Amino acid sequence: MNGAAPFDVERIRKDFPILSRELPGGRPLVYLDSGNSSQKPTQVIETMREHLAQHYGNVGRALHALGSESTEAYEGARDKIAAFIGAPSRDEVIFTKNASESINLVAYAFGNPVNTDERFKVGPGDEIVISEMEHHSNIVPWQLLAQRTGATLRWFPVTDEGRLDIDRLDELVNERTKIVSIVHQSNVLGTVNSESPILARVREVGALMMLDASQSVPHQPVDVAELGVDFVAFTGHKMVGPSGIGVLWGRKELLDAMPPFLGGGEMIEAVWMDHSTYAPVPHKFEAGTPPIVEAVGLGAAVDYLTSIGMEEIKRHEKELTGYALEALQEIPGLRIIGPRTVVARGGTVSFTLEGIHPHDVGQILDDVYGIAVRVGHHCARPLHLRFGIPATTRASFYLYNTTAEIDALVRGLHHVQKVFG
């Protein structure tokens, strides 16, 4: 892709300074927690440093040289991200602080008494549909909306294999549905959901549809126009970008119809003491000084990912996932929560070890081998309740991971079993 050099994981690892770091006690770092947050390449870190040290100024407001340089870098980042996700217009890319804010922004557009657009009216009798495999960030905003407005929250169940159960799609999504918000790739199961059957039904009943793409945009080519949904949320820190920046993509026509969310500088056209008019999107939704350097860093992240090629990254992760699924299933007492084959799933593998609590698994992996995995409910407690377990251990892979690291994980798990044997 892009005529880039062939995928070379050792070369890629050199771009990430932290990967050659030693942990206290001389442990090497084996970072298998990118689903939680990814590491950053020098290209991103240096772009941010350089911007802070030589080009920083506030954006939008300043006419002077630094203000122009910052504004150009900030708006240039918007162009890059629009291109990266195939947005029909750059104005559809809104910078937020994280995926959570992106989802809340959309949730707060509903049931606002000031807004008269039918599509965003929500009250008792109206329904909002999510799923049992959502991250808390795609559950709680909708719970809060339901509480504020009296609407009803409903959800798709999950099958034993960790797939979305859409058997009752036609009943769940119906004339009372205002919005359906579903995760694109589960941060626990690894499952990649196919949005098309749901979207078809959503269109039939005249509802809107949002995708939480926090775990898909970093790991596979995502084209929002191709997806065809109305809103897509994702977050910078999971895609080799900095913390403090997220993205909401939305159809311009809908963004135009939505009321403002946060009020303040930059999101206005003109202000009087008793009323205001608002700037056109995307600025309408970017109140106050935005995460300037963070957006610039995310632009550099997108450049970096593109230079490697998203198809290549996906292929590499698929290889790792296949390797890991096979190796892990040979460990006695290990139960994978989620699909056991690489079909329609990403590089996130959650599991339990019989008789050993995930906290203990994670702690020993870290203490003894420097292996960073995540343990707990991964901000998806209802999904764990569904499987009747309080917690899992999760290994998640990215472009810089190797099969040797998976071997280390397997060795580590054997040791854990010995300690608790």
Place this chain on the structure above:
Amino acid sequence: MNGAAPFDVERIRKDFPILSRELPGGRPLVYLDSGNSSQKPTQVIETMREHLAQHYGNVGRALHALGSESTEAYEGARDKIAAFIGAPSRDEVIFTKNASESINLVAYAFGNPVNTDERFKVGPGDEIVISEMEHHSNIVPWQLLAQRTGATLRWFPVTDEGRLDIDRLDELVNERTKIVSIVHQSNVLGTVNSESPILARVREVGALMMLDASQSVPHQPVDVAELGVDFVAFTGHKMVGPSGIGVLWGRKELLDAMPPFLGGGEMIEAVWMDHSTYAPVPHKFEAGTPPIVEAVGLGAAVDYLTSIGMEEIKRHEKELTGYALEALQEIPGLRIIGPRTVVARGGTVSFTLEGIHPHDVGQILDDVYGIAVRVGHHCARPLHLRFGIPATTRASFYLYNTTAEIDALVRGLHHVQKVFG
């Protein structure tokens, strides 16, 4: 203060790499736009770089070594900021993305049908009080609240000298008032408002009071306990810290009583599909992955400011302001908008030049001399309407500015007058 070295502006300037940068065309940079956003010292830039390159992990959720290092750095930054503003408890310091989000967070706590606390109930007949000298970020959130709830927005006028006019305090703040939100230091006039007479009346009528301290916390010692108000908002990028981070300080008892604002990961205690319980403050208001590296950078910024001493910074800026006020008033046709003496004002000087539009002033200062000032309404359009002018030119000073830079400004303004003479 702190037994620090005596204030040495030349030494301080060396900490800010951008200040020795050359602009295109070989112009030196004369940065007089810190009221818009401040520059960053190496200490902040390097702390962020180092964290990204060697210690980055997600906070709160991860048990592993990097997760602990990041969590410690992030929560350590909270400790530093709590100490910097004299917060009675570290849990009262909430990280947001900017001051605008901080103010919106408080505004959204009012009139939420889910919340039953009397103090946050707002409806028709209730009143919200701001002032005519507010930044849009302390106007629009309250307009939006008034629109959502039917409450009435009222405001203190501003005197011709650019002071808050509290003559009608007792009428403006009354039994119907729910909250008064006022700027601590005006970003246009430089005026520093005394909160105490207003606060006394606010307490009499049982309302709440918020201070927008975006322009005071960077420039003078601010002790929230001493101020005695209920909420204080400020922003990282104006206090030598990074973009993408703001702070809300609030009394714990009130924060506890407020409903959550953004929903998502990290702000919960436990989640079921149909309801959730929430984490204690500050985490209740920090949904999703926070601006981790930005908080760490803000911690370094606060360390830096403390090492210089806030009293010293205030004194230095007062000197600059006195010098500038005197020099500027000698320019024929120049009218200062705001107090003309250094009493109860900070280092922000806005003015008009007869017959020359501020855009032209700013452009020539920048093009010819590399002097960065801000021109326009500085996100305070109602204040400009009050003075019957569409725009002003604003010079704003910080710890790294010199009297030589003010001399350059004066020379530049003379040149502007020659061009348009």
Place this chain on the structure above:
Amino acid sequence: MYQELILEHYKHPQGRGLREPYDAEVHHVNPTCGDEVTMRVKLGDGGKVLDVSYDGQGCSISQAAASVLHELTTGSTVAETLSVVDEFTRLMQGRGQVEADEDVLGDAVAFAGVAKFPARVKCALLAWMAYKDALVRSQA
């Protein structure tokens, strides 16, 4: 950016002042910086632009643009002036990357430097957008 020609037009605006008769009058404002222009257009037979009169306030760029516009449009045909408007708009929105067509733009070429300053582009375009609007209304 402050070409001699721009300053000349700013200090000595051509055709300034609102005149009778006119077919349409428009008032345009740039809310972010407060620049304003009121513009009247009088058309004649054969699509002739008989008069463009205006008044306004704002920065040198916005006011000089109105003066240059007056000069370039008065006496031409609507069709001719529209191609100037188009070319000027293209130049202004080109972020400094677009080569100006001097043959079409005449004096307005002096504004080429403005295109590099996104914040000022709106100032330069204010009068031209008002003119386009006034044309539409005259012909309606």
Place this chain on the structure above:
Amino acid sequence: MYQELILEHYKHPQGRGLREPYDAEVHHVNPTCGDEVTMRVKLGDGGKVLDVSYDGQGCSISQAAASVLHELTTGSTVAETLSVVDEFTRLMQGRGQVEADEDVLGDAVAFAGVAKFPARVKCALLAWMAYKDALVRSQA
């Protein structure tokens, strides 16, 4: 952090199981990780702790902590056990900076390493907080 003693208590919990008679029963949950403990306390004359019985599920730290607690409290007086609770809490909340008092803590000193892991401190404290709660209720 995984001291032999902790693993021993985890694999061979002392006094586990809910027993009769009891004065109070409490159920504590750590919502972030799902660790749970149910605890019963039976007090006797002179503030004697006659039995502390418990059941639960969770990580080795939380479960071993309950077992150690059973050993340290059963047979002591309420006053004595409260000073152990206080010292254990102080140790756990000390972020690894606090020196443990072995004389007071006995076997519980094995948990000192946990204090360096903020995320695990709650696990270690779960049973101890439940015990304190149960005491209050027994005496109420």
